[in-house]
Amino acid sequence: MFGFLKKVADYTRDAVGASQYLAQGLAVTFDHLRRRPVTVQYPYEKLIPSERYRGRIHYEFDKCIACEVCVRVCPINLPVVDWVMNKATKKKELRNYSIDFGVCIFCGNCVEYCPTNCLSMTEEYELAAFDRHSLNYDNIALGRLPTSVTSDPAVIALRELAYLPKGEMDPHGVPDTSPRAGQLPQALLDSWAESEAAAPASTTTAAPQEQG
Numbered sequence: 574m575f576g577f578l579k580k581v582a583d584y585t586r587d588a589v590g591a592s593q594y595l596a597q598g599l600a601v602t603f604d605h606l607r608r609r610p611v612t613v614q615y616p617y618e619k620l621i622p623s624e625r626y627r628g629r630i631h632y633e634f635d636k637c638i639a640c641e642v643c644v645r646v647c648p649i650n651l652p653v654v655d656w657v658m659n660k661a662t663k664k665k666e667l668r669n670y671s672i673d674f675g676v677c678i679f680c681g682n683c684v685e686y687c688p689t690n691c692l693s694m695t696e697e698y699e700l701a702a703f704d705r706h707s708l709n710y711d712n713i714a715l716g717r718l719p720t721s722v723t724s725d726p727a728v729i730a731l732r733e734l735a736y737l738p739k740g741e742m743d744p745h746g747v748p749d750t751s752p753r754a755g756q757l758p759q760a761l762l763d764s765w766a767e768s769e770a771a772a773p774a775s776t777t778t779a780a781p782q783e784q785g
Contacts, residue, residue, distance in 0.1 A: 632715035
């Protein structure tokens with residue numbers, strides 16, 4: 574008798590659990606049905622990349638000293654530095670510099686450890702090509718600065734979805750004065766600086782109270 578009742582209780586518990594999981598899944602489904610679809614009409618519309626986006630690497634030939642630090646810190650030894658030793662000046666003379674973006678993993682180590690800051694990340698992500706050999710950029714191609722999304726007259730720049738107002742999923746036509754659900758990087762930096770400046774003041778005011 575007790576075994577039968579235990580089986581009935583277990584079956585009832587499993588049925589209730591299954592119904593709860595089904596209700597949770599339907600709740601998520603109905604929540605997404607109320608949202609408007611987010612469609613970016615690429616290439617006429619483009620999202621603005623974040624400030625720390627790791628796009629195509631920009632290279633400045635005049636700043637490079639051919640130290641090959643970028644080659645040593647690269648996980649796959651990717652940059653190719655072609656240089657010769659000038660016997661008169663006993664210094665390296667840079668001939669060519671190239672990076673194959675078909676192999677690059679965009680880790681940013683070369684940019685971080687470059688002693689002369691001749692390497693930098695850009696917001697260019699359109700690197701598709703029909704031939705993989707065309708992705709091997711030399712120093713001339715690396716020196717080309719990409720057109721910023723915000724300054725390109727041919728496209729409409731759209732804000733990131735994280736900075737849209739609360740409950741808003743359509744980035745089209747949202748005024749700049751609308752309150753954002755998330756803070757911009759500059760706003761986060763300002764709030765952090767204010768909290769750091771207020772922390773020593775609160776510590777000094779709390780010290781006399783502890784002594785008293």
